[in-house]
Amino acid sequence: MDEMNITSAQYQQNSILNDSDELVLDGINHSVKATIDGVQMHIPLDPDNRHYAAILEWVAEGNTIQDAD
Amino acid sequence: MSKAAELAALIGSQTALSNRNLIINGAMQVDQRNTTVTTSAYSCDRWFVHKTNFDELVFAADQDTTSPDGFSNSLKVAVTTAETALASDELFYIRYQIEGQDLQHLNYGTSSAKSIILSFYVRSSLTGKYSILFYEPTDTRSNTQSFTINSANTWEYKTITIDGDTIGSLTNDNTGQFQFYITLAAGTDYAGTPHSGWGAYTATDDYAFSDQVDFSAQTGTFYLTGVQLELGEQATPFEHRSFGDELARCQRYYYQTQNSENSVHTQRSYNNSNSYIGSLAYPVTMRATPSFSAQTNTITLPGISNTTGTFSTHSITRHNALIEIAPASDAGAYTYTVIAKSNAMKFDAEL
Numbered sequence: 001m002d003e004m005n006i007t008s009a010q011y012q013q014n015s016i017l018n019d020s021d022e023l024v025l026d027g028i029n030h031s032v033k034a035t036i037d038g039v040q041m042h043i044p045l046d047p048d049n050r051h052y053a054a055i056l057e058w059v060a061e062g063n064t065i066q067d068a069d
Numbered sequence: 070m071s072k073a074a075e076l077a078a079l080i081g082s083q084t085a086l087s088n089r090n091l092i093i094n095g096a097m098q099v100d101q102r103n104t105t106v107t108t109s110a111y112s113c114d115r116w117f118v119h120k121t122n123f124d125e126l127v128f129a130a131d132q133d134t135t136s137p138d139g140f141s142n143s144l145k146v147a148v149t150t151a152e153t154a155l156a157s158d159e160l161f162y163i164r165y166q167i168e169g170q171d172l173q174h175l176n177y178g179t180s181s182a183k184s185i186i187l188s189f190y191v192r193s194s195l196t197g198k199y200s201i202l203f204y205e206p207t208d209t210r211s212n213t214q215s216f217t218i219n220s221a222n223t224w225e226y227k228t229i230t231i232d233g234d235t236i237g238s239l240t241n242d243n244t245g246q247f248q249f250y251i252t253l254a255a256g257t258d259y260a261g262t263p264h265s266g267w268g269a270y271t272a273t274d275d276y277a278f279s280d281q282v283d284f285s286a287q288t289g290t291f292y293l294t295g296v297q298l299e300l301g302e303q304a305t306p307f308e309h310r311s312f313g314d315e316l317a318r319c320q321r322y323y324y325q326t327q328n329s330e331n332s333v334h335t336q337r338s339y340n341n342s343n344s345y346i347g348s349l350a351y352p353v354t355m356r357a358t359p360s361f362s363a364q365t366n367t368i369t370l371p372g373i374s375n376t377t378g379t380f381s382t383h384s385i386t387r388h389n390a391l392i393e394i395a396p397a398s399d400a401g402a403y404t405y406t407v408i409a410k411s412n413a414m415k416f417d418a419e420l
Contacts, residue, residue, distance in 0.1 A: 003109060003121065014383055015344075031382055037108065041362040041417075042382045048243060048357035050419060 004054040009034040010066040012042065025068055032065055090308040091167060091185075093318040095296035097142040100132035101316075101325045102415075111419060113144045114319035116293075121160040122256075126152040126285045128161075136294055137190045137224040139307070143294035146253065152285040160276075161254040161285050163293065166420040168356065169207075169239040169246030174300070177205070182233025187249070188304035189296040190226055193218045194289030200252040200263075200277035203231055204270065207246060210237035211270035213263035215278055224292075228304040234267040243356050245420035252277040253284035253291060320353045324416045333392050333414070343395045350389040351416060358387055359416035380414070390416065 011029040018024045032043045032055055043051045059065060092115075099114040106112045107129055109119040118130040127150035136143045146163065176182045187201070196218045203212040212234070216227040239246040252259075260281055261274035268275075284291060295307045310318075326333075326349075335347030351359075363380040378396035385391070392414070 003119075012381065030384060033381070037110075039362055041360045042380075042385070043360045044358035044382075044385050046358035049360060051360045051417070 004036050004051070004058075005038075006055060006058045006063070007035045007038075008066075009055055009058070009063070011068040013068040029068060087308065089297075089299045089305065090310075091171065091298040092165065092296050093322075094315050095189075095294070095307065096140055096309065096315075097132055097144045097294050098312055099315050099319045100142075101319065101323060101327075103132075105129050105131040111323070113142075114323060115165060115419075116144050117164040117166075117419075118144075118146055119160070119162055119164060120285075122156065122158045123152055123161070123285065124156070125150055126159075126161065128285075133292065135192070135292055137192075137226075139309075140190070140294050143190075143192075143292040146291045146293075148285060148288050148290075151287050152254070152283075155254055155256050155283050155285060157256040157258045159254065159256040159285070160259050161252070163251040163253070165249055165296070166245035167247045167298075168243050168420070170241050170243060172239050172247055173241050175233060175239065177234045178208075178236065178238025180235055182235045183300055184230060184232050184302050185298055185300055186228055186230045186302055186304050187296070187298050188226070188228045188307070190224050190294050191216070191218065192222060192224045192290075192292040193284070194221050194291070195282050195284050195287065196221050197282035198278060198280055199284075200255070200260075200281045201229060202248075202250040202252065202276055204248045204250065205234065205237040205239065205246065206248060207240050208237040209270045210234060210267055211263070211275045212267045213275050213277065215281070218282075222290075226295075230302050232266055237267060250276075251293070252281055254286070255281055317353050320351065321356050322417075322419045324351050324353075324355065324359070326414045335392065335394055345394045345396065346383055346391060347394075348389055348391050349414070355387045355416065355418040356420070357418045358385055359390075359418040361385060361390060361392075362415045362417070364413040364415065387418070 010033050012031045012033050013025040013028055015023040016026045034041055034043055036051060041051060046052055094115045097113045101114055106118055111117050112130040113132050120126060128146055128148050130146045133143050133145035198215050198217050201214050212231055214229045255277035259272055259276035260279045263275045297307050333347045333349040335345035337345050361382045378394050381393045383391035383393045
């Protein structure tokens with residue numbers, strides 16, 4: 001596993017229109033927005049993706065992926 | 070090599086006359102990132118340069134035109150600030166990985182496991198012994214070999230034969246099941262007396278030979294090109310593939326739009342003045358779902374040139390991505406957005 005410096009991570013969700021025609025999050029995490037080695041990336045939830053694999057290791061070390069907002 | 074010898078080599082090899090090189094971008098022609106790497110990262114496509122725990126070492130890795138006869142490019146790793154003293158936990162290497170599903174014909178893990186041979190052209194300012202670790206990550210097995218640079222700053226051709234591993238198997242999937250590391254420097258935590266041939270991997274003994282050179286200890290340059298890994302025990306002449314062929318193979322692992330020629334056209338979302346969405350298909354199906362990043366956040370909107378904005382993925386697959394752009398200024402409903410040429414979008418599915 002490559003060493004990656006992860007400094008932030010937050011789940012991302014898509015926006016949908018609710019019954020009031022307002023944009024709201026759809027409640028489904030589709031990716032993680034993370035800063036790795038100083039670069040902001042959008043990382044899919046695919047364990048075969050090396051960045052997501054690094055995030056899973058980062059979480060296993062006690063770090064937390066922030067909820068989508 | 071004479072023509073007769075080349076023919077004899079081809080006939081004597083156990084491999085095909087074409088598509089025999091298991092290495093992608095062995096001639097270092099493709100460099101989509103086109104940047105000089107100074108931290109652990111991919112440089113020329115598929116080639117990863119890494120350093121661990123160094124205090125002073127500064128290196129620069131990039132594609133270079135210094136090359137032996139018959140080649141146009143090489144991967145250059147230059148030490149620009151040397152490490153005063155190599156600590157035990159310091160490690161410096163070039164790495165290459167191959168998917169397991171591309172190596173099933175080697176029959177690893179069976180009694181009929183086949184030998185392979187690595188050949189390459191190398192040039193270094195530092196003479197001496199360099200280690201190459203061949204590694205199977207799933208079964209944590211290794212086979213450490215070496216080569217010697219005999220003359221400083223001179224291209225030399227090297228071949229290394231690797232016996233088939235009858236015990237360690239290579240999972241038939243899209244993950245990196247076979248790796249090799251060209252060691253440039255290794256502290257005592259990583260250097261020792263490796264076992265002969267394939268065996269269980271132990272970092273303290275099997276990563277590198279203890280009499281390996283320390284390339285981090287002085288400023289200098291290390292060049293690599295013409296890397297070929299093929300079936301059999303007889304190295305054949307490097308298989309030159311077209312640039313387009315190599316590029317497409319590389320794009321399975323990494324794709325980067327180049328200037329404005331590959332911009333994505335988007336349209337404003339309904340009821341969201343700050344959201345423009347457009348689909349972008351990759352040239353080839355990628356190995357895994359890629360990570361996405363944008364080189365800069367400068368975009369061009371009709372009537373609002375060179376504004377800023379943020380990029381994200383609305384959805385992303387191995388085949389395409391739905392890109393969402395949030396410009397700082399709204400260009401109005403139903404307006405096309407064209408990403409400026411300074412803004413490369415990067416899709417990374419590397420191993």
